[in-house]
Amino acid sequence: MNHRKPELVCPAGGLPALKAAVDNGADAIYIGFRDDTNARNFPGLNFGPEETARGMEYAHRAGKKVLLAINTYPQAHNWAVWTSAVDRAAELGIDAVIMADPGLLRYAATHYPDLRLHLSVQASATTYKALEFYHQRFGIQRAVLPRVLSLQQLWHTIANSPVEIEVFGYGSLCVMVEGRCALSSYITGRSPNASGVCSPAESVRWEETALGRESRLNGVLIDRHGLNEAAGYPTLCKGRYYTDAQAYYAIEEPTSLNILDVLPDLFHHGIAAIKVEGRQRSPAYVASVARVLREAIDTCAADPARYLVRNQWTAVLDRLSEGQTHTLGAYHRPWH
Amino acid sequence: MLGFPQKHMTKTFMEHGRTLTRPFIAATTIFMDPVFTAIFMGLANRVLARYQADFLQMEGRRIVVEVSDLGKSLRLVIRRGKIAPTRAGPVDLRIAGNAKDLCRLALRLEDPDTLFFARRLVLEGETSVGLQLKNILDSVDLDWLAPVGYLPAPLGPRIRQAIDHAIRNTHADRRLHDLLDRALQP
Numbered sequence: 001m002n003h004r005k006p007e008l009v010c011p012a013g014g015l016p017a018l019k020a021a022v023d024n025g026a027d028a029i030y031i032g033f034r035d036d037t038n039a040r041n042f043p044g045l046n047f048g049p050e051e052t053a054r055g056m057e058y059a060h061r062a063g064k065k066v067l068l069a070i071n072t073y074p075q076a077h078n079w080a081v082w083t084s085a086v087d088r089a090a091e092l093g094i095d096a097v098i099m100a101d102p103g104l105l106r107y108a109a110t111h112y113p114d115l116r117l118h119l120s121v122q123a124s125a126t127t128y129k130a131l132e133f134y135h136q137r138f139g140i141q142r143a144v145l146p147r148v149l150s151l152q153q154l155w156h157t158i159a160n161s162p163v164e165i166e167v168f169g170y171g172s173l174c175v176m177v178e179g180r181c182a183l184s185s186y187i188t189g190r191s192p193n194a195s196g197v198c199s200p201a202e203s204v205r206w207e208e209t210a211l212g213r214e215s216r217l218n219g220v221l222i223d224r225h226g227l228n229e230a231a232g233y234p235t236l237c238k239g240r241y242y243t244d245a246q247a248y249y250a251i252e253e254p255t256s257l258n259i260l261d262v263l264p265d266l267f268h269h270g271i272a273a274i275k276v277e278g279r280q281r282s283p284a285y286v287a288s289v290a291r292v293l294r295e296a297i298d299t300c301a302a303d304p305a306r307y308l309v310r311n312q313w314t315a316v317l318d319r320l321s322e323g324q325t326h327t328l329g330a331y332h333r334p335w336h
Numbered sequence: 337m338l339g340f341p342q343k344h345m346t347k348t349f350m351e352h353g354r355t356l357t358r359p360f361i362a363a364t365t366i367f368m369d370p371v372f373t374a375i376f377m378g379l380a381n382r383v384l385a386r387y388q389a390d391f392l393q394m395e396g397r398r399i400v401v402e403v404s405d406l407g408k409s410l411r412l413v414i415r416r417g418k419i420a421p422t423r424a425g426p427v428d429l430r431i432a433g434n435a436k437d438l439c440r441l442a443l444r445l446e447d448p449d450t451l452f453f454a455r456r457l458v459l460e461g462e463t464s465v466g467l468q469l470k471n472i473l474d475s476v477d478l479d480w481l482a483p484v485g486y487l488p489a490p491l492g493p494r495i496r497q498a499i500d501h502a503i504r505n506t507h508a509d510r511r512l513h514d515l516l517d518r519a520l521q522p
């Protein structure tokens with residue numbers, strides 16, 4: 001095996017989650033500031049200046065990296081909020097900034113040539129040609145690919161990419177070409193790209209009725225789960241709809257991505273990093289997922305030919321998953 | 337004559353034993369006791385003082401936490417940026433779950449979204465208040481070594497560093513976490 005072991009990149013929505021990630025084997029932890037400059041702009045979540053400094057100290061002391069997501073798109077009237085986030089990141093000495101907006105990438109590249117730039121999944125770059133562009137123009141050093149490519153497409157992209165490739169390894173799925181989904185804005189007026197949130201909590205209502213748990217987005221019923229039926233996040237893409245007289249998951253089922261099955265292939269093709277979704281999740285989630293993926297990556301690195309997914313890993317991850325099941329998502333799509 | 341006290345003793349012993357095997361029920365029962373609730377609220381508000389700005393955003397919200405298997409509930413209100421117990425009345429947010437799950441949540445051994453997907457946690461009413469509370473609780477950094485750090489330099493920081501190293505090297509915190517986790521198996 002001539003490729004190095006991929007980095008394990010874990011999410012943290014607060015200091016305890018960051019510590020849990022560091023303690024349980026993450027190589028890098030990605031965080032966001034407490035505002036709409038990142039795609040998990042939830043009340044009470046994320047890092048203020050003091051927490052960021054303490055988190056970086058904790059991670060660096062353990063030899064781990066801290067990456068900062070500034071991955072939403074500024075508008076003309078709030079441009080300064082985003083550039084000031086970049087300024088703060090550079091001042092703090094963040095190990096890399098994860099960004100999507102070309103204007104902002106240009107700002108970072110001109111003002112802080114030493115700041116390492118990663119292309120966010122929100123940029124929706126799915127071809128190596130697009131990566132070439134971001135690399136030439138802004139000097140990005142890594143790209144996080146959307147969860148829409150099949151394995152064949154992924155191998156092709158990695159083989160021709162001028163930059164390192166990071167893919168999602170575990171977590172909730174966002175099925176549209178990420179960063180371009182308008183479902184949330186359609187029903188709530190707010191979208192991941194502009195407001196950093198899909199299905200904002202103010203628009204979500206759950207009600208336990210005699211028929212089961214009803215989920216509503218802005219008053220519109222999007223799903224009803226029977227008594228013991230496992231549920232997922234209340235996003236429009238994971239609602240059940242009537243197409244032919246019968247209601248079913250017409251767009252995507254509530255399930256989580258899990259790439260443990262194809263880990264040796266990812267190693268073989270030279271993936272640089274494996275990312276875990278879920279800055280909105282708790283420290284307990286981060287600890288469990290980091291532990292499982294750390295063990296799996298180390299096992300695979302030791303002997304990829306004899307690597308086998310352990311039942312226990314799958315059990316731990318499935319329990320934490322939406323719908324309590326997992327999928328390989330687009331990776332296993334036979335057509336491309 | 338001897339029979340009675342013996343029987344009585346056996347019973348209390350067994351009751352005691354049962355309580356021990358179900359620490360979560362014991363914990364929730366204690367928590368529901370008004371005196372403990374008051375003390376707990378005091379402590380919680382101290383820890384949460386840093387998050388006053390967040391709590392001010394939830395001003396006036398009334399929350400009920402129902403422990404479904406015990407048939408008990410705790411009513412809270414957010415007033416002047418703090419949490420306080422309150423009496424019956426309409427609520428803005430209802431959280432319900434069994435004693436074990438709620439205890440595991442409070443001890444941060446469990447991920448709330450996981451319980452929610454598994455239908456073991458109910459959240460009704462103002463979702464955003466529930467989410468905000470969850471995120472605040474998840475971001476409380478319980479740094480019990482902080483007071484040591486305040487001792488005069490170089491003593492304080494050095495002691496702190498030594499304890500810190502010891503914990504890291506022995507993974508004492510992780511072991512304690514695993515121990516608790518096993519005691520309160522999901």
Ligand code: SF4
Pocket residue numbers: 173174175176181182183184192198199235236237238
């Ligand atoms: S609706 Fe679904 S696909 Fe669209 S942004 Fe939200 S999670 Fe992603």
